[in-house]
Amino acid sequence: xxxxxxxxxxxxxxxxxxxxxxxxxxxxxxxxxxxxxxxxxxxxxxxxxxxxxxxxxxxxxxxxxxxxxxxxxxxxxxxxxxxxxxxxxxxxxxxxxxxxxxxxxxxxxxxxxxxxxxxxxxxxxxxxxxxxxxxxxxxxxxxxxxxxxxxxxxxxxxxxxxxxxxxxxxxxxxxxxxxxxxxxxxxxxxxxxxxxxxxxxxxxxxxxxxxxxxxxxxxxxxxxxxxxxxxxxxxxxxxxxxxxxxxxxxxxxxxxxxxxxxxxxxxxxxxxxxxxxxxxxxxxxxxxxxxxxxxxxx
Amino acid sequence: xxxxxxxxxxxxxxxxxxxxxxxxxxxxxxxxxxxxxxxxxxxxxxxxxxxxxxxxxxxxxxxxxxxxxxxxxxxxxxxxxxxxxxxxxxxxxxxxxxxxxxxxxxxxxxxxxxxxxxxxxxxxxxxxxxxxxxxxxxxxxxxxxxxxxxxxxxxxxxxxxxxxxxxxxxxxxxxxxxxxxxxxxxxxxxxxxxxxxxxxxxxxxxxxxxxxxxxxxxxxxxxxxxxxxxxxxxxxxxxxxxxxxxxxxxxxxxxxxxxxxxxxxxxxxxxxxxxxxxxxxxxxxxxxxxxxxxxxxxxxxxxxxxxxxxxxxxxxxxxxx
Numbered sequence: 001x002x003x004x005x006x007x008x009x010x011x012x013x014x015x016x017x018x019x020x021x022x023x024x025x026x027x028x029x030x031x032x033x034x035x036x037x038x039x040x041x042x043x044x045x046x047x048x049x050x051x052x053x054x055x056x057x058x059x060x061x062x063x064x065x066x067x068x069x070x071x072x073x074x075x076x077x078x079x080x081x082x083x084x085x086x087x088x089x090x091x092x093x094x095x096x097x098x099x100x101x102x103x104x105x106x107x108x109x110x111x112x113x114x115x116x117x118x119x120x121x122x123x124x125x126x127x128x129x130x131x132x133x134x135x136x137x138x139x140x141x142x143x144x145x146x147x148x149x150x151x152x153x154x155x156x157x158x159x160x161x162x163x164x165x166x167x168x169x170x171x172x173x174x175x176x177x178x179x180x181x182x183x184x185x186x187x188x189x190x191x192x193x194x195x196x197x198x199x200x201x202x203x204x205x206x207x208x209x210x211x212x213x214x215x216x217x218x219x220x221x222x223x224x225x226x227x228x229x230x231x232x233x234x235x236x237x238x239x240x241x242x243x244x245x246x247x248x249x250x251x252x253x254x255x256x257x258x259x260x261x262x263x264x265x266x267x268x269x270x271x272x273x274x275x276x277x278x279x280x281x282x283x284x285x286x287x288x289x290x291x292x293x294x295x296x297x298x
Numbered sequence: 299x300x301x302x303x304x305x306x307x308x309x310x311x312x313x314x315x316x317x318x319x320x321x322x323x324x325x326x327x328x329x330x331x332x333x334x335x336x337x338x339x340x341x342x343x344x345x346x347x348x349x350x351x352x353x354x355x356x357x358x359x360x361x362x363x364x365x366x367x368x369x370x371x372x373x374x375x376x377x378x379x380x381x382x383x384x385x386x387x388x389x390x391x392x393x394x395x396x397x398x399x400x401x402x403x404x405x406x407x408x409x410x411x412x413x414x415x416x417x418x419x420x421x422x423x424x425x426x427x428x429x430x431x432x433x434x435x436x437x438x439x440x441x442x443x444x445x446x447x448x449x450x451x452x453x454x455x456x457x458x459x460x461x462x463x464x465x466x467x468x469x470x471x472x473x474x475x476x477x478x479x480x481x482x483x484x485x486x487x488x489x490x491x492x493x494x495x496x497x498x499x500x501x502x503x504x505x506x507x508x509x510x511x512x513x514x515x516x517x518x519x520x521x522x523x524x525x526x527x528x529x530x531x532x533x534x535x536x537x538x539x540x541x542x543x544x545x546x547x548x549x550x551x552x553x554x555x556x557x558x559x560x561x562x563x564x565x566x567x568x569x570x571x572x573x574x575x576x577x578x579x580x581x582x583x584x585x586x587x588x589x590x591x592x593x594x595x596x597x598x599x600x601x602x603x604x605x606x607x608x609x610x611x612x613x614x615x616x617x618x619x
Contacts, residue, residue, distance in 0.1 A: 140373020
């Protein structure tokens with residue numbers, strides 16, 4: 001299904017069916033992510049936690065069409081945490097933006113598909129990887145949209161660990177000061193940074209209050225519940241003169257119980273057999289027995 | 299033997315007329331002509347005090363947030379704007395270095411970074427404020443160009459060309475009074491050759507051009523044939539002007555308010571080695587140290603960068619050849 005077909009399916013009364021489509025879409029994206037976690041691996045934990053968010057936003061909320069990227073009133077989605085890009089690549093492949101066969105060239109020198117986003121890939125607005133950058137870049141895009149009197153909105157997906165970076169809080173101050181109501185930050189609150197739980201290192205809670213006291217319209221949602229996401233994003237205020245943050249509670253490694261919510265399963269490079277097992281686990285037909293080495297990156 | 303070295307037909311008296319009366323006036327004119335231009339700052343308004351009124355919503359002050367300043371400039375550039383970003387040279391090039399390198403540099407966006415109070419111009423602020431590695435840092439970024447005008451006239455001569463160029467630029471801002479009239483029209487990658495000399499050529503940029511201009515006159519009173527080159531853009535560098543001077547002069551002198559590492563001396567060394575030339579070079583720069591904080595005339599005197607000191611150091615080196 002294309003983005004438009006997903007949108008059409010969501011119009012009308014049959015929300016349950018639309019959400020069923022979304023679940024199926026997210027499931028297919030997760031299968032693609034798992035298949036990228038071998039032959040060099042990828043940041044699978046942080047990718048799986050934001051699959052549902054990205055699937056929802058691209059199919060039901062963002063006004064962005066691959067054929068009309070020069071539309072001045074289109075929306076933008078920036079992946080600030082960057083290492084979750086397998087989720088975006090999987091989604092773009094499912095939505096027809098990206099030739100799925102290119103994913104077979106993951107980490108290969110004859111393509112541009114590697115551990116962090118490259119904007120030569122259709123659908124990637126800007127490169128990222130170094131944490132704490134794209135809220136400021138998104139802020140600049142939002143400023144220009146407002147300068148031109150446009151209606152587009154800018155979504156910046158942040159990692160919760162990424163909130164350690166001081167540059168984020170600079171931009172949080174500036175966006176509030178400038179009253180950028182067309183800027184929406186989405187925090188993928190999976191509870192972990194690279195190797196430890198966020199609350200064990202630099203506690204972030206109460207996170208909603210933090211943003212609210214910085215002058216943002218702040219709300220919290222279950223980042224895996226499509227009905228809750230719809231309710232949350234459909235009511236993002238326009239005209240309130242404040243930027244919005246959506247703190248989406250998610251699960252690292254969502255969909256794979258054998259690696260879910262584990263500090264030591266962030267970057268994984270599985271064997272081919274483990275990938276097969278994990279795909280079965282994702283489908284609910286078996287549980288996986290993972291023996292590959294735990295990797296510490298960073 | 300006194301030699302009048304002025305390049306024939308380009309004598310200082312000819313003069314290239316500055317197209318604007320001031321930097322602010324230049325920005326005002328160019329903003330009116332080109333709606334892509336956006337003036338930004340991290341609350342450093344010394345060079346752009348009148349711009350909030352003139353530019354209206356196209357003046358954006360983000361407060362003391364250099365990282366967000368540069369990131370937001372990249373975002374604006376992604377939408378087709380050309381942001382002219384103002385901050386203190388130290389904090390712009392170092393606090394926000396990774397944002398410049400990663401958001402502006404990797405993408406090659408047309409963001410113009412204007413570093414205020416570089417080099418000795420930070421005067422008595424102390425080493426925290428001394429941008430004396432800025433050239434090294436900025437020229438190390440692929441695609442980034444570097445311009446170091448000698449004074450206000452030099453700045454105004456090049457402003458339009460640099461803002462119109464599609465590359466990212468670092469502008470080592472200096473709008474002080476000129477020691478002499480500039481004669482050469484500005485051209486990216488082209489040095490302004492004031493004079494050619496067989497005994498020595500002074501290669502310089504920015505603030506110290508004025509001291510070098512006076513030092514060259516002093517050296518001529520000793521009967522020396524003295525070349526003087528205002529390099530203007532350090533990247534791209536005018537390799538032809540450098541190599542011509544190297545072939546013509548017995549001694550080359552680089553004069554800069556910058557660390558010895560990574561600035562003009564390094565640029566010269568790279569050019570000479572690449573061309574297979576080995577010539578005597580006297581580098582006048584800050585060698586592995588910050589400079590003594592004081593008011594500018596005292597800094598120049600203490601650090602040996604007045605015209606008299608420069609001439610003196612050149613004479614001593616020449617006597618050893």
